[in-house]
Amino acid sequence: METASISHLVKYEDLNHHGTLFAGRMSEWMVEACFICAATAVKKPEDVVCVQVHGMSFIKPARRGDIIRVEAQLAYLGQKSLTVYGQVFANQAVEPYVTSFATFVTIDQQGRPYAHGLTLTPEYIQQNQDIHQKAKALRK
């Protein structure tokens, strides 16, 4: 099943005025990882656009010198949409520092949504029931 993982070193220019990782920078990295996950599943990155970032939650602050890893995985597949769940981990932490869902739509060259034809296996849904149900509840 499609997943994506990207890592970043938190540098001075990524910080806010509190000296912790700026939410705007974190959001960019989160959406990037979720996009890569969705685009890899669709296999046509040029057809994938983001329509919503749902409830990004900042649980713990990351700091300069932290190596953060954004892990993204498919959570729910609609007919023309894909909802991805992202989690951010810092260094060796087991609990996420940031979590979010992001929804993408497949569009053709004219910008019209089309059915991507992808499905999640029953086994995958069973193993990921929690995020699957949460993503389902977020649907438009």
Ligand SMILES: CC(C)(COP(=O)(O)OP(=O)(O)OC[C@H]1O[C@@H](n2cnc3c(N)ncnc32)[C@H](O)[C@@H]1OP(=O)(O)O)[C@@H](O)C(=O)NCCC(=O)NCCS
């Ligand atoms: C993508 C876009 C063409 C979709 O248009 P639309 O008229 O809403 O499309 P539809 O009503 O046919 O919906 C298509 C699918 O997207 C989902 N969807 C559309 N807007 C959504 C939103 N804001 N949040 C969550 N899902 C959404 C629908 O639920 C539907 O899902 P399904 O097929 O799995 O049931 C239009 O919203 C758009 O161009 N948005 C701008 C995208 C963009 O520029 N992204 C970059 C962000 S900077």
